Amino acid sequence: MTSPAGRYAWEARADLVVVGGGVAGLTAARTASLRGLDVLTVSKGGPTDTSTQYAQGGIAVVGDVDTDSVESHVVDTCEAGVGLCDEAAVYSIVESGRDAVAALAALGAVFDRGRDGEVSRTREGGHSTRRIIHAGGDATGAEVQRALNAAGLPVLFGAAAVQVVTGPHGVCGLVVASAEGLGVIHTPAVLLATGGLGQLYACSTNPAGATADGIALALTAGAAVADLEFVQFHPTVLYTPGGVGRRPLISEAVRGEGAILVDTKGNSVTAGVHPLGDLAPRDVVSRAIAARLRELGADHVYLDARTLDGFETRFPNITASCLEAGIDPRTQLIPVAPAAHYSCGGVATDVHGRTGVPGLYAAGEVARTGLHGANRLASNSLLEGLVVGERAGAAAAERRGVHAEVVDVVRTPLPALPREVVQSIMTSHASVVRDGAGLDVARKALAEAEDCVAVGVSELEDAALTLTATALLEVASARAESRGCHTRVDYPNTDPNQRRSTQITLGADGVLGLPENLSTGVQ
Numbered sequence: 001m002t003s004p005a006g007r008y009a010w011e012a013r014a015d016l017v018v019v020g021g022g023v024a025g026l027t028a029a030r031t032a033s034l035r036g037l038d039v040l041t042v043s044k045g046g047p048t049d050t051s052t053q054y055a056q057g058g059i060a061v062v063g064d065v066d067t068d069s070v071e072s073h074v075v076d077t078c079e080a081g082v083g084l085c086d087e088a089a090v091y092s093i094v095e096s097g098r099d100a101v102a103a104l105a106a107l108g109a110v111f112d113r114g115r116d117g118e119v120s121r122t123r124e125g126g127h128s129t130r131r132i133i134h135a136g137g138d139a140t141g142a143e144v145q146r147a148l149n150a151a152g153l154p155v156l157f158g159a160a161a162v163q164v165v166t167g168p169h170g171v172c173g174l175v176v177a178s179a180e181g182l183g184v185i186h187t188p189a190v191l192l193a194t195g196g197l198g199q200l201y202a203c204s205t206n207p208a209g210a211t212a213d214g215i216a217l218a219l220t221a222g223a224a225v226a227d228l229e230f231v232q233f234h235p236t237v238l239y240t241p242g243g244v245g246r247r248p249l250i251s252e253a254v255r256g257e258g259a260i261l262v263d264t265k266g267n268s269v270t271a272g273v274h275p276l277g278d279l280a281p282r283d284v285v286s287r288a289i290a291a292r293l294r295e296l297g298a299d300h301v302y303l304d305a306r307t308l309d310g311f312e313t314r315f316p317n318i319t320a321s322c323l324e325a326g327i328d329p330r331t332q333l334i335p336v337a338p339a340a341h342y343s344c345g346g347v348a349t350d351v352h353g354r355t356g357v358p359g360l361y362a363a364g365e366v367a368r369t370g371l372h373g374a375n376r377l378a379s380n381s382l383l384e385g386l387v388v389g390e391r392a393g394a395a396a397a398e399r400r401g402v403h404a405e406v407v408d409v410v411r412t413p414l415p416a417l418p419r420e421v422v423q424s425i426m427t428s429h430a431s432v433v434r435d436g437a438g439l440d441v442a443r444k445a446l447a448e449a450e451d452c453v454a455v456g457v458s459e460l461e462d463a464a465l466t467l468t469a470t471a472l473l474e475v476a477s478a479r480a481e482s483r484g485c486h487t488r489v490d491y492p493n494t495d496p497n498q499r500r501s502t503q504i505t506l507g508a509d510g511v512l513g514l515p516e517n518l519s520t521g522v523q
């Protein structure tokens with residue numbers, strides 16, 4: 001079948017199209033289906049090619065205990081977010097965590113329990129107490145993904161979103177590239193749940209498909225993107241000489257259970273840096289490691305987990321990754337270095353996933369709800385995916401009855417450089433620490449990209465990475481201070497006058513609008 005004007009190989013209709021098959025996408029799809037919407041989920045990879053699959057540590061959620069409270073979780077989250085969290089959004093999401101986890105458990109997700117039969121809780125950086133539930137030891141994301149996949153929602157795998165189509169009433173369709181060629185889905189609602197942007201960098205904990213697709217789709221649809229300069233670098237990613245691409249994470253929970261960080265001379269990396277020491281918020285630990293690496297001219301530090309009892313039982317996947325790299329974590333130090341891990345910013349949404357474009361929603365890592373601020377608190381991401389995924393799926397019901405018909409599509413040409421080129425530029429100039437001169441070099445290098453109308457998946461990914469890198473560099477250059485995971489060596493201090501979010505949009509002329517500063521909602 002051809003459509004519209006015979007330029008598309010296939011067409012379909014849905015009340016809601018969800019883009020992405022991780023925790024936020026499948027949770028949203030399930031909720032919307034339960035509300036009677038005709039939902040189609042598209043995913044460019046297979047059932048486990050998601051960032052969710054690789055999440056280790058767990059889900060931060062307050063339990064039924066008198067040693068923790070929603071208020072305490074909110075305080076820890078805002079503390080980690082260094083003044084940029086939207087406190088109302090944080091409260092709203094954290095407060096809904098228990099119900100969201102209960103819904104997931106009802107779907108069949110199994111969490112680890114202690115000898116007392118209670119769900120086990122561990123601690124990670126920035127948390128003032130043990131509140132992180134986990135599954136399979138260090139395979140929480142895989143268990144979440146398994147439970148959601150088992151719900152049997154219809155997903156069109158191997159189908160990449162190409163462009164969100166809008167009309168006078170907001171979203172009216174989505175162009176998709178699948179094995180059958182370029183197709184169009186007529187729909188009044190598109191929900192972006194595409195995950196992160198770790199592939200902007202040479203080393204990342206993210207899978208190969210984490211190419212900022214949702215950021216590019218949102219920008220080209222006219223939605224705003226916020227706080228993009230805050231890319232979280234995980235402090236402890238397995239280091240092997242020359243290793244690039246997706247690198248194995250050594251969960252913060254390893255430090256939560258007692259492992260310590262030492263440099264190549266055997267000295268503590270974080271002593272005197274922060275009262276929480278090795279369990280300080282992630283940005284603090286990553287910066288401390290980066291500083292020590294510069295000081296010693298080293299390319300890694302070590303995690304010493306040799307004193308932990310039953311390491312291989314508590315952390316089976318980490319044990320396997322280390323052994324594969326020739327390191328036995330029970331008897332040897334684990335070489336680690338920071339690597340790109342999580343985008344704290346993203347498509348600007350409310351806590352129901354609504355963007356500024358009617359009918360366009362976003363949830364999970366691709367979205368910026370105000371939960372993370374300038375630095376995400378560990379294990380708040382699966383929490384956000386569950387809570388906001390559920391809410392966004394419910395919110396999409398408000399588009400029921402909106403007429404959606406794609407009559408014509410003007411494809412947006414976007415600048416594109418090969419992924420490796422973008423990675424090399426970003427790794428050299430916009431990594432754990434940055435400065436204005438380096439950011440300028442990067443901006444100039446990216447400006448060399450030529451516009452193209454991408455069709456194939458790798459072209460689409462290159463274009464998404466290039467546009468997102470360009471937007472990120474704009475906002476990183478505009479933020480003349482250090483805050484959270486944005487560290488400028490030329491502006492080392494946090495400036496109270498810059499305690500605000502930064503938004504960026506793409507104009508109809510294809511030019512990125514200058515960053516706009518917004519209040520965070522924090523009084």
Ligand code: SIN
Pocket residue numbers: 055056057058124249250251252253342377378379380381
């Ligand atoms: C980890 O296990 O250290 C990662 C958890 C997270 O990124 O929240």
